[in-house]
Amino acid sequence: MVMKPEPIFAGVETIRKRFGEGLAILLSPQGEALTHRLARSLAAIAPDQPVFALEANGSGRDNGALGLVEIAERHVETLRRAVPDGPYLLAGWSFGGVVAFEIARQLHAAGSEVPLLALFDSWVPVDDGGAGEADGSDDRVDRLPELPAGLDPARVERTVALYRAQLEALRSYRPGVYPGAVTLFRAEHTEPEALARPSNGWEPFVEGGLELQAVAASHHEMLNPPGVEELAAKLRSCIERVVASQQGALHE
Numbered sequence: 665m666v667m668k669p670e671p672i673f674a675g676v677e678t679i680r681k682r683f684g685e686g687l688a689i690l691l692s693p694q695g696e697a698l699t700h701r702l703a704r705s706l707a708a709i710a711p712d713q714p715v716f717a718l719e720a721n722g723s724g725r726d727n728g729a730l731g732l733v734e735i736a737e738r739h740v741e742t743l744r745r746a747v748p749d750g751p752y753l754l755a756g757w758s759f760g761g762v763v764a765f766e767i768a769r770q771l772h773a774a775g776s777e778v779p780l781l782a783l784f785d786s787w788v789p790v791d792d793g794g795a796g797e798a799d800g801s802d803d804r805v806d807r808l809p810e811l812p813a814g815l816d817p818a819r820v821e822r823t824v825a826l827y828r829a830q831l832e833a834l835r836s837y838r839p840g841v842y843p844g845a846v847t848l849f850r851a852e853h854t855e856p857e858a859l860a861r862p863s864n865g866w867e868p869f870v871e872g873g874l875e876l877q878a879v880a881a882s883h884h885e886m887l888n889p890p891g892v893e894e895l896a897a898k899l900r901s902c903i904e905r906v907v908a909s910q911q912g913a914l915h916e
Contacts, residue, residue: 701887701888701892702757702784702887702892702895702896703715703717705892705893705895705896706896706899706900708896718739718742729829729832729833730829730833731833731836731837732762732763732766732833732834732836732837733766733837735763735766735833736763736766736767736769736770737770739763739767740767740770740771740774743767743771744771744774744776748776749776749777750771750776750777750778751776751777751778751779751910752768752771752776752777752778752779753778753779753780753782753903753906754767754768754778754780754781754782755780755781755782755783755784755899756782756783756784756786757784757785757786757886757887758784758785758786758883759786759830759831759833759834760784760786761782761783761784761785761786762783762786762787762788762789762834762837762839764781764782764783764786765781765783765786765839765842765846765869766837766839768781768842768844769839769840769842772842772843772844778844779906779909779910780847780902780903780906781842781844781845781846781847782846782847782848782849782899782902783846783847783848783849783864783866784849784886784895785848785849785850785851785864785879785883785886786848786864786866787864787865788839788864788865788866788869789834789835789837789838789839839869840869841868841869841870841871842869842870842871842872843871843872844870844871844872845870845872845873845874845875846866846870846872846873846874846875847874847875847877847902848863848864848866848874848875848876848877849877849878849879849886849895849898849899850862850864850876850877850878850879851879851881851882851883851885851886852878852879852880852881853880853881853882853885854882854883862876863876877898879891879894879895879898880894881894881895
């Protein structure tokens with residue numbers, strides 16, 4: 665009997681210990697509440713799949729504002745110390761998806777296999793001559809979601825500081841080309857101007873093929889029921905394809 669994995673924020677030892685259970689979904693950092701919400705949904709719909717949430721301590725919350733490349737480098741170091749050869753399944757929402765993209769680029773450059781890179785309504789940062797806004801606008805893509813009433817003021821302050829650091833990292837990031845494939849889960853409920861760019865700007869940066877999957881939700885609703893259940897179910901189908909492909913390769 666396979667035990668249902670608990671959504672956790674994982675360091676080196678946890679990842680190393682649990683990787684033997686099968687391919688692991690590694691959620692790039694976005695903030696504790698949002699990441700746990702998605703991890704719980706994935707764990708419920710894929711109970712035999714290890715799910716890890718990479719610690720967000722490289723995202724400005726504890727160590728000062730870092731560039732997005734540096735954030736990814738810290739996570740790559742953690743992953744390669746834990747499991748040097750992979751393979752790695754990476755996923756991330758919004759800013760976290762951009763981090764996952766850069767993690768995948770660095771892992772690929774180091775010779776590691778990334779059979780799945782899933783972006784949940786993440787947008788390519790735009791080189792706009794210095795204004796540095798995310799593709800579309802700060803308000804649409806990376807605004808802070810509405811926080812629950814009654815939150816501890818210190819927690820609110822930490823959350824706001826984290827989002828500001830993430831936005832600053834996003835503004836200064838210029839992505840390179842990724843040789844592998846990307847699956848983009850795109851929010852269907854969005855502004856008309858965003859619908860004009862169905863790939864969220866990723867197409868020029870993906871050499872291995874860009875698969876688009878629509879989710880009937882807005883950017884933030886994607887992480888709430890029923891959007892998160894639809895997202896998790898579609899991601900599960902992608903994982904099953906990856907697992908089947910990996911098993912087929914082992915028997916060749």
